[in-house]
Amino acid sequence: MIHYRVSYENPLTSYLLVEMTLAVPADAPQPLELQLPAWRPGRYELQNFAQKIQRVEVVAADSGAALPWRKLTKDRWAVSNAAGQQVRVRYRFYAHQMDAGGSWLDETQLYLNPVQCFMYAEGRQDEACELQLDVPDTWEIACGLPQSAPHTLAARNFDHLADSPLIASPTLQHHTYEAGGLPFHVWAQGSEALINWPKLLSDFKAFTEVSLALFGGFPVADYHFLNQFLPLKHYHGVEHNNSTVIVLGPAAQLMNDELYKELLGVSCHELFHTWNIKAIRPAEMQPYDYSRENYFRSCFIAEGITTYYGEYLLARSHVRSPEQYFTELNTVLRKHFDDAGGDNLSLADASMDLWLDGYKPGVPDRKVSVYHKGALVALILDLTLRQLSSHARSLDEVMRRLYQEFGQTGIGYTEEDYIRLVNEVAGRDMQAYFDKFIYGTEPLLGPLDKLLRTVGCQLVSAPNPAHAENTFGFRTTSRADRTDVSYIWPGSPAEKVLSVEDEIVAVNGVRETPNHQLLLPGNAPHYELTVLRQNRLLTLQLNAEPGQTFGTRYEVRRLREADEAQQKGFRQWLGWEY
Template structure:
């Protein structure tokens, strides 16, 4: 039974001291493996690069021979010792929902970052002891078996159970269908529990109604609220870590909306990816890439439901939901990647460059394109069945037929269930929206029409984007540097990414005046620096508008049937009730 211990001699150093005790050993040699990636982020992260001072010792403290076999695998000569201790320091200075962080006043750890396992002992029960002050609380999905000690069923269970511990944790809980849901906050924030708990209850209740049963006994929302702007969330077996900021704005409309959205999203993952898992990831292999092509299900469907269920449960108004949907549209259309790589192939390539901007126009996001694809599929199933079936039924069957029995699903399984619920072939949808590079526009427009909504397409607000086809780099707000160029646009013939624009038609660019100097102009003489060399190029308007803006809106002319379809879909009335102003008594 492996035993782990974490301590910290100097929190300011950023290093955690990690000890692993392995007992009842009989083999002549042992292989130790540190994970190379973590669930929820499908790329190699090579956590071994954060280890320092790796050693293995016998019970008497004498060192044992160790040889590194791969970047994160070690071979140990046991030399007949039935018990060994592995020691190293881990640099815990990654503050996001998938990292680990040590500070004088709190400790946050994702065990998958820093704990290793021994070959052959992966399925053994294990414990994790924390060397922390007695008065600190521990927020974690694992049970506590002794003071400051967590118990896990096996290494995967431990690796998938992050924790926060401090003396300043804020905590409340609510119960739904016999399951306890814990909400934890760490940070200098003031959560309004009277507002938070009813909203969390609402979307939790909606998810439980959709899937009918819950995969785990209890659940923990582990929120780290930071003193600066931040947004990230990662799903786990019976918990999620969410990092947000700035702390003083937690209950502001903008940041609170983000808290609700990411919390609903991550809870949905408790079924979709933690239990409903692709065949290629059952079980996880932490030593290498686990290639899979169904990220559009794991993340795309979850992104759709993360906002949609907030509207369906009454937490969001329809307008608030459309605002979130319009943000997805904006992010999806930031470039022309949809024309070059399908969302299924982009799922496979998360292991290559899925979490970086990458080269221009190469791929799509499994979150954004996957969300739009899920919306289209949901409304298409509703249309073909006159609202008798929906994507809810597909996901419920995914849970019942694959998640509950512990079976991995394939692309073909997902398509089969979708077609069975739709009552007809969905081959054109899967060929174009999932496996192809067709535009999303006709599919989404047709889907929205069923519920009395329209997809609006308007020129970009900035003239140089719409007329000439280039966008500035938003990371350099004070310097006009080209960040993106639309292929086959006027800009594509004369501009390149990273060009630093100096002047337009003889006028110096300063104080954000590029829009003013380009609006309504027929020809631009642009002076720029390219690789530190001054040049002048000429830009003329193209035959079409580039970088359009998309938005979803209700159609004022929607029929009664369309309005009823809207109500069936969003569980809200198409037309909001008119507020009657109270009469003034004189």
């Protein structure tokens, strides 16, 4: 067994003291190599956690004698003379990142994502691990790992440990509910959050039961929602083996409609990940390799389908009304259609490029979101399968079979496996769907509208109310006392005169103030703009001309008149009367 111990001296410094102790056999390969993960599951980019480590020491535990070591890479260490020794590795880790993938230490709590701060011994990732937390006796621990002793957690192996975040605190709120005969735990850290627990538990139970029914089982024996409710605005969630960390704020507004809606959406999304990516895992990640990128082309399944179901199941479980669901779907539509990157990169290639720049804006018009477009092509597939089978089959069956064939067996699936299952559920060759929407850049607008009409809905267009976006094709961001050009639609009138990062100083000779509604007053066809570009003051003429712009917004609405078949399709898709 490999032992880990976490303690601290002054919580206000945010430095954790980490110890790792392991016995090295006399005949073990030399040197002993230690690896700190370079990334974390759920965010497919290198994160360089090693930059938070300070003062590494390696000693023989019995004698206290120092053992020589050297760094091989930014996050890999080689220890000499370790054979036959009980080796103890000590270092300090800076825990000052409060988001769903981070770690945090202060006088009120210890919040830990082990994947950030625990090294593993190369070749020994499958050994059982034990984690001891040196925190006050009065502190409670929220974690998906079982406690083998007070403040001591047990893990099957390093992957189990790395994928089990925890919160230790004296102020945790804890409630449970049961679904499918299994216990679900809801933990809350944050004194400002005044939670309506009966409502929250009822809503969580509802979407959990619908999710369990969809898959016909659950990969784990229990589940933990670990919530950090902050006094400031925040939104983030990360999935784990049998838990999720969700960071939301401002906590005082948690039960207000807008923030509570976000809590429900991210919670349902992360629970769905328990099946889709934690159990149903791509072959390229079976097992995880924490030392490098794990490239895979199927994130449109892992994240796109999960994004679709994360909101859709809230409607099916009657936690949300159809119109509330459409509001969330309209946000996905807006985010997709307000970016031209979908013309230039396929979903499969965007999955690969998550490791490159998937979580940053990147250069203009280069990429497409596996989350937003992925959700829309999942909707297209679901409605197509329903149309082909008169709702006897759907994307539900594809996901259920993925779980049965791969999630329950521990075998990683390939793109070919997914295509095969889609074809089998459809009862026909679906290659055209994949060629257009997964491996190509076919527009989604027409197919979406056509399929939505089969379930009594349609895409309704409306003009973009922002004059700069609608008429001229550019978007701005305001901060402090300046307004900057942030996005220009390809082929737009604005593209002829403006550049990204231009600061708009004046409009028609009047000093610009950061207010989007007044940016281009009067909805005129011509404006004289004074901009600051690379510290040079320029005067430009902006003219309304034919071209591409952010001209149209799309929304899902029910048809004013739906026939009997369309109304029936609506009921079968959403589970609501038309």
